[in-house]
Amino acid sequence: MNDRQLLRYSRQLMLPQLDYSGQERLLRSRTLIVGLGGLGSPVALYLAAAGVGTLVLADFDSVDLSNLQRQIAHTTATIGQSKAISAAAAAQSINPEVEVECIDDLLSPAQFMPHVAAADVVIDCTDNFVTRFTLNALCMEAGTPLVSGAAIRFEGQVTVFDPRRDDSPCYRCLYPDELDDEENCSRNGILAPVVGMIGTTQATEAIKVLAGIGEPLVGRLLLLDALHMEWRSIRLARDPQCPVCAHRMTAAHCTTRSA
Template identity: 45%
Template sequence: MSLTREELERYKRHTILPEIGVEGQQKIKNASVLIVGTGGLGSPIAMYLAASGVGHIGLIDFDVVDESNLQRQIIHKSGNVGISKTISAEATLKELNPYLKVSLFNMALTADNALDIIKQFDIVTDGTDNFATRYLVNDACVISGKVNVFGSIRQFEGQLSVFGTKEGPCYRCLFPEPPEPGTVPSCADAGVMGVLPGVIGTLQATEVIKQITGIGEPLTGRLLNYDALGMRFSEVKFMKDPDCPCCGDNPAITELIDYDAFCGTQQVLTADITASELKEMHMKNEAPFLVDVREPAELLQGEIKGALNIPMREVQVRMHEIPKEQTVVVYCHLGIRSAHVIEYLVKQGYTKLFNLTGGYDAWESLG
């Protein structure tokens, strides 16, 4: 469908650019983009692509809006806390651009549905925060022949690249193996500067527009690194790996796999204790031995009285400080890192271990 007179007026700051023009704007209108995740990165990606005139945007996310999201996930509003992120995001996008078609997938992207969803769109943007989904998005895009505009953030740093082009490398060429489980904390555990995803997400949207219109030099084969504290950009160049199991000359990955197993992120089975149960034990002076595996900077949020702080990365060398004969409760911010610590300690012969459900966050909520 051709651009209407109203749309030409709306996008005239684009159409007067010789590199884009009316022809380029028509390509933008005809394009479809799937945004995986409507959080910190997905927010600016979706908003700028909608404002730029992308005709069809797909949003996939299984989560609901939480109060803690609002510090950085600018597509969501205070009044939308508790509702589906995809529905919340759609309302913002439709208000921003009434000419936009939005497709909602209120679910997690999985190996079972990824190919069916991705094939409906021209380009995919990865705004996720976990390695299992990043490898899933990468493999699904390579198998489907779709470009993957990748971004990631943590604390004060961000990364950006474009994967899956016909001649370019994929995510596995750069990162053949995922990191050890628990060694790279999520934003929920490590924190993130509120404006950081705005920077990286906007750059992702830029790369999408370049891919659609064919202008400029794409970020293919280049990893752009952003250091917010130093206000510096740096670049690492990398090549397509002919032996890559996904996009190489003789790919071994021709169908999607179990990505939680590949990344070692299957749910760790632990014996749990709730914050209220632990609080009751404290009140009765029956508190167990407490091990806090958060980083020292996280202790500024608060501590549980009497807990021994051994950051997760130090557990292996300080394990002797944890008694084997006592009941031990291990906790972190949300209970994820502590579960992996318990899994490790069990292999070392510990038996009386409990994970604090919801971590210190749950403890603090009790007041």
């Protein structure tokens, strides 16, 4: 790190858990953020501010007036612009030293897989179950940690799925069946700060994974009830019959026996 970086990240460098070595890991890391709406906005801005070296921002949607109530990476001036490009400009206005790449086209899972495999962590900030299930499957196949978040009305949830750990469940363990995408903000509403609370929690979990500090939310689902301002955590176990991640457990057991 140069003198300017030492000053920029000085408040993080003071943290003994992170220190110089942890900040260096952040600067060398590559993060894929999928969805630059209410959740992805604070994730992108905080990870840029924290010094995550490369941010890959993926969203094929464009900024709409109705987004501005909660999607803080965008402004009235960027209405009609690609959300990925709008968020990239916002992130680099905070920290021009961060490298930002944009994916603003709708890609097939096969086309998206190299981006997942190249990332040190993937952050799911999407608002539909089809994309969440697809991202989960890609991350499990690539062995890339996945930070998952969701928010609706006054409620939200965050968890971390880490295929590098034998005890980690996956998104399909949490939701075994395909779910109805009627449950989204455009149909049910959302209180603006709730996505900020969930998004900043996702950013914190991503930094912990990237820097190798603390205990990420692997095997735990953190739930927010903002109407009563209550957080609670529940245990989430692996499903031995999971069609997505059960083969990892079987392979691990086979490797152990053959050794």
